[in-house]
Amino acid sequence: MLQTLRYFTREALVGFYRARTMNIVTVGIIAASLAILGGFLLLVENVRTLADDWNRVQINAYFRDRAIAQTPADVRGLVESLRARPIVREARFVSREEALEIFKSRFAGLAAAAGSLSVNPFPASVEISVRGDRDERAESTRALLEELKASPLVEMVQDNEEEARRLLAALRVVSSIGWGVGAVLSAASIFIIFNVIRLTVHARRDEISIMKLVGATGGFIRGPFLLEGMLQGLLGAALAILLLYGAHLALADYAGRSGNTLARLLSGQFLPAARTAGLAAGGLLIGLTGAALSLRRFLAD
Amino acid sequence: MIRLHHVTKSYPTGSTALSDVTLQIEKGEFAFLTGPSGSGKTTLLRLVLREELPTTGSIVVNGRNVATMPARDVPYLRRTMGVVFQDFKLILAKTVLENLILVQEAVGVPRAEHKTRAMRVLKQVSLQHKLNNYPIQLSGGEQQRVAIARALVNEPLILLADEPTGNLDPDLAEDIIALLREINAHGTTVLVATHDRDMIRRFGRKVFHLKAGALLEMGRAEYRAATAAGAAADDAES
Numbered sequence: 001m002l003q004t005l006r007y008f009t010r011e012a013l014v015g016f017y018r019a020r021t022m023n024i025v026t027v028g029i030i031a032a033s034l035a036i037l038g039g040f041l042l043l044v045e046n047v048r049t050l051a052d053d054w055n056r057v058q059i060n061a062y063f064r065d066r067a068i069a070q071t072p073a074d075v076r077g078l079v080e081s082l083r084a085r086p087i088v089r090e091a092r093f094v095s096r097e098e099a100l101e102i103f104k105s106r107f108a109g110l111a112a113a114a115g116s117l118s119v120n121p122f123p124a125s126v127e128i129s130v131r132g133d134r135d136e137r138a139e140s141t142r143a144l145l146e147e148l149k150a151s152p153l154v155e156m157v158q159d160n161e162e163e164a165r166r167l168l169a170a171l172r173v174v175s176s177i178g179w180g181v182g183a184v185l186s187a188a189s190i191f192i193i194f195n196v197i198r199l200t201v202h203a204r205r206d207e208i209s210i211m212k213l214v215g216a217t218g219g220f221i222r223g224p225f226l227l228e229g230m231l232q233g234l235l236g237a238a239l240a241i242l243l244l245y246g247a248h249l250a251l252a253d254y255a256g257r258s259g260n261t262l263a264r265l266l267s268g269q270f271l272p273a274a275r276t277a278g279l280a281a282g283g284l285l286i287g288l289t290g291a292a293l294s295l296r297r298f299l300a301d
Numbered sequence: 302m303i304r305l306h307h308v309t310k311s312y313p314t315g316s317t318a319l320s321d322v323t324l325q326i327e328k329g330e331f332a333f334l335t336g337p338s339g340s341g342k343t344t345l346l347r348l349v350l351r352e353e354l355p356t357t358g359s360i361v362v363n364g365r366n367v368a369t370m371p372a373r374d375v376p377y378l379r380r381t382m383g384v385v386f387q388d389f390k391l392i393l394a395k396t397v398l399e400n401l402i403l404v405q406e407a408v409g410v411p412r413a414e415h416k417t418r419a420m421r422v423l424k425q426v427s428l429q430h431k432l433n434n435y436p437i438q439l440s441g442g443e444q445q446r447v448a449i450a451r452a453l454v455n456e457p458l459i460l461l462a463d464e465p466t467g468n469l470d471p472d473l474a475e476d477i478i479a480l481l482r483e484i485n486a487h488g489t490t491v492l493v494a495t496h497d498r499d500m501i502r503r504f505g506r507k508v509f510h511l512k513a514g515a516l517l518e519m520g521r522a523e524y525r526a527a528t529a530a531g532a533a534a535d536d537a538e539s
Binding site for chain 2: 004007206209210212213214216217220
């Protein structure tokens with residue numbers, strides 16, 4: 001078994017080296033395909049995190065300045081009563097001062113302008129996140145919104161239900177485009193590997209015919225070619241992951257230097273380990289499929 | 302050891318390569334398969350190796366019907382046979398030793414035995430000093446001896462040779478036949494396909510003569526008589 005594996009590895013490496021130029025091009029194309037797919041995944045991952053954030057802070061109720069100044073106990077009472085409701089996961093009171101600080105930290109460019117104001121223009125608010133799925137909670141959320149709007153303590157109520165819905169819809173479109181482009185490019189990669197392995201099989205046809213005649217099993221003959229295909233796929237995936245990681249670091253660096261909000265959002269996190277492993281497995285599968293199809297077509301028993 | 306029973310091989314194009322051939326080669330025998338080009342010699346060897354399937358009839362090798370054998374068993378059938386070709390079919394990018402190791406790897410001979418076995422068969426064909434040469438550095442006769450060594454290295458019960466002397470001059474051809482007879486003397490069953498009449502007249506004991514796909518089995522004396530009478534006709538065919 002070990003001897004066979006050693007043989008497969010040696011022959012696969014020799015095969016890879018013999019057609020190195022073609023193999024480098026193949027690895028490059030696989031890397032480009034997977035990097036594009038991975039780029040979409042990375043985008044979706046970061047936007048999803050953003051969507052999750054939006055999901056958590058679902059309702060903002062802004063208090064009247066007068067209520068804060070004159071009846072703070074009533075305001076506290078309202079916040080406490082919100083916290084006691086089963087539908088509410090969290091109700092966080094944000095004072096006017098905190099609101100100003102949050103603005104300054106989120107919009108660094110405008111911090112100086114906000115600091116120069118003689119009065120604090122930001123109202124106090126309560127940020128409410130609701131339990132359960134979007135569809136499950138729809139009815140109770142609506143009731144809560146109505147109740148808050150009717151409260152004399154509350155000036156204005158905002159909910160991000162619509163925005164979140166739009167964002168999730170956009171996310172689904174981006175995700176579908178990513179998978180679609182990824183699938184097309186993966187199919188192209190499989191086709192390229194199919195042809196590269198076909199050429200390798202052709203170059204080694206004499207060797208293969210001798211092996212068959214002396215009694216090598218089909219698996220023994222196929223092994224090195226399958227391994228060569230997997231090697232191409234895996235190297236392509238590794239290169240794609242490196243490219244993506246490089247791009248992620250560069251974007252994070254740019255976000256840090258420029259304060260660009262979009263760059264910050266999109267470089268929030270790299271692909272989780274499972275997705276990265278999935279990308280590597282995808283490369284392996286592309287290589288294996290291309291090689292297997294080629295052998296099926298050009299290496300009849 | 303090798304039995305063909307009413308074997309016919311036809312192709313969809315309508316041509317018939319072998320027609321109702323019945324023959325038997327016993328263990329340890331040395332037999333020639335002869336006939337003009339296109340008479341079906343190579344087809345017969347390909348059928349024995351299960352490279353092709355007969356249209357009708359049965360082919361039994363070492364007690365197993367090759368024609369009905371499942372595909373997964375074919376490699377194990379072939380491991381009992383060694384094959385030598387007219388054009389040697391050596392891997393030019395590998396040295397003599399590497400050519401011999403490749404076929405051992407193919408059938409799972411333990412790595413530790415590779416070189417010992419290779420040296421043993423190279424000694425048998427008197428080429429032990431050429432183990433690190435590439436085929437291109439060898440003469441035609443030497444290349445064919447390497448091919449024979451390769452056919453023997455996995456210790457087959459049967460050696461099939463398809464026109465093994467076809468590319469060699471008469472002296473070298475005689476050496477190769479002498480080598481095959483020596484291999485046969487050690488117990489390996491040998492079947493040589495050739496259209497070299499002179500070779501058969503001198504060495505043939507059991508001769509299967511194919512003519513347009515049909516078979517005539519004869520001994521050396523019969524073959525001599527038959528070929529003396531039919532030589533002109535055969536020459537015209539080949």
